Amino acid sequence: MRIGIVCPYAWDVPGGVQFHVRDLAEHLIRLGHHVSVLAPADENLPVPPYVVAAGRAVPVPYNGSVARLSFGFLSAARVRRWLHDGHFDVLHLHEPVTPSLSILACWAASGPIVATFHTSNPRSRAMIAAEPLMQPALEKISARIAVSEYARRTLVEHFGGDAVVIPNGVDVGFFADAEPRPEWSGGTIGFVGRINEPRKGLPTLLEALPRIIAARPDVRLLVAGKGDEEEAVKGLPPQVRARIEFLGMVTDQEKASLLRSVDLYVAPNTGGESFGIILVEAMSAGAPVLASDLDAFRQVLDGGAAGELFPVEDADALAGAAIRLLGDPARLAALRESGSRHVRRFDWETVGADILSVYETVTTGAAAIVDAEPSDNGGWRARFGLARDATP
Template structure:
C-alpha cells in the first residue's frame, strides 16, 4: 500500500463491516468483526454490519438497527472446516442492496474470498475496500481459484490486512499481493477478572485441563490430548479433561463434554482451569483461544504452530519445550503434550502466567483498534490523492 500523508479527520467514519460467516454461529472471524465493531463505535465511528444468519445474544452491544442479515447460512466445507456461509444468488442480491444503501466511507470485508457475503460485497463495492485475511492454509484450493478466476475482485481491494505473518505468507504466495499485519484484538480486561467456576461445569477434585474448540475437527488436535491421557493420569491421579465447544466426539472416562458455552462461561472456565491445552495440528493463522487463555491467567500448553509460538513470546531456550509465556510441545506428539502439561501443573500460576498476561496486552483492542483505523486513513488518503490528480 502506498504511503500517503494522512490529514486530520474532520468527522467520524461510516464503516461497513462484512463477515462471511453466520454471525450467530461460534467462530473467531465472527468474534473479530463484533469486537472491532464495538471498539469502532466506542471511538465514535458509525458502524454497519452485514453477515449471514442472525444477531447473536452476545453481540458486543451491536444494535439490531445496525445489523443486516444476508439470509440463512449454509454449511460449506472451507479451510478445513464446515463454514456457515451464504453463497447463493439471494444472498448476493441482498449484499448488493446493502452496499448501495449504506453509503459508507469505507468497506471492511473479512475473508474476502470466502464463498459468501464478503465476496459478494467485494464485487459490488464502489467505496474504498480494506480486506482482512484470516486463512492459514498452505495449499489453499480456494485461493488458487481466486488467483486465476477472481482477479477482478481481488483488484478491488485497496489494502490487505493479514492477522499474522503466517496469514500474510499465504496471501503473498497465492495471490501475489502484499499485506500489512494487524493482529486480532481482544478485550483483555474481560478475561482477567471474574468468577473462575461457572455453575454449568461443576468441578471434580483433581487437576483440570481445558480444551476449547470443535471436537470433531481433526486439526483442533483433541485426539492428541486424548492419546496423552494415560500418561497424564499415571502422573496425576484424578486428572479431569473438560471439552467445551461444538461437536459430538466420543470421550473416554474422566473427560466431560460441556458442549457450546457462552462467552461468560468460557471466560470463567479459562480462569478456573489448572491448564489450558491447545493441541492444534494445522491451519491456524493466529490462535485466538490461546490469547484468551493468556489473558485469563491460566497456564497455557500449546502445540508449536508458529502463530502460537509467536503469541507466547517466541521459542524457549534450547532444549526446553516451552516459551516465555507458556509451554510449547511438538505438534501431534502425545508424549510431548504430556510432558508439557506435567511441567505446567508443577509450576502452576507463576512467572509464566504473569508473562502471558503481559504479552496479551499487545492485543487489547485499545492497541489493535488504532492500527486498523490507521489502515483506513491510509486508504482514504490514497483515494483522495487519486481524486485530486
C-alpha cells in the first residue's frame, strides 16, 4: 500500500505527534508498505529518507503551548506537488483542524483520507471560530481516529461526527530492553518535558521537592528537556538545587535509559493533554509512575491501577505520594508489574494493526458495505466516524 502521512508540527522539535508519526511510518515500512511523510522542516535539516521537508515552520500559540507550523501559499504548493508525485492509496492527516500542512492537504487531496485527532481541549475558542472554515474540508475525510476518549470528545463537541479511539503507539521492547545507567540510579525521580512550558508541570514538582528532600535527603531529581534551567530553580534553597540534575535534551536511547534507571517517574502536567505518551514510555521501561489526575492520564493509567495519581497542581499531595512510594519498595515493585502488563495494549504491533484496519476499510469500500447491514447496529461507517458521502 502507498501511504502518505502529513505531520503538522516541525519535525526537528520533539513532541508526541511527531514521535507518533515517526514511529507509525517506521512500523509500516517494516511491514513492507511504501510510506512518505510530509512535515515542516528546513531543507538543510537531515531527515529520514521517508520524510519530505515542506520548508521552515513558524511558531504559533496553540492549546497552551507553542506549535511550529507551516502554512501559506508556498506550503500549499509543496503539498500539491507531494500529493501529485505520491500517487497514494490512502492519505493520513494528523491534527487537520490546525492551520498547518494537514488542512492544506485535506483541501487539495482526493481519494481516501484518514485523520487522527490528538488535541483534547473542549473549550477551545480557536476551534469554535474555525469551525465554519474547517467543516467543508472535514467532510472529505473518510475515517476519523482519536488518540483518546478526550480527544474524541473534543472532536465531537466542536465538529460533530465521531471517531474510533486508537491510542498512540510505543515500541515497548525498545524501552524495556534499554540499559539502566548507574549515574541515574539510586534514589532518583525522573521528569521529561519542556522546562519552560507551564502545562508540563515542572514548577509543581519543584514546589514539592523541598518537602520530599526533607523526608528523604538522598533523593535526586533528574530533569530531561529543553529550557532555562536557572530560571526554573530560581527561589529554591541551595541545598535543594544541589539535588537537581538538568540533563538537557536527550536522545531516544538516553530517554529510555533514564526511564529504566529512575525509582519513580513523575508527570505533574497541569492540562492540555489528550493522551500521555511519556507515561506509556515510562511504564514500558518499568518505571513506577506518579501522575497528576488529568482525565487523559487516568485513562492511560487504567484508572490508577497501573500508576498512582495526585490532584492537579497540588504540590503537597505530590510530595506526600512521592515520599510514601519511595519508602515502600513493595508498592514500587507492584506498580512496575502492573504497568508492564498494562502497557502491552499500546505496543505498535497492536496499535499499528488497528490503524491498518482503518486504511483497509476506507480503501476497499468495506465500510459502505457493512454500513448497509441492519445487524451492524450503526455500522463500521459510524464506528470509524466516516463521512456519509465518502467513498474510496
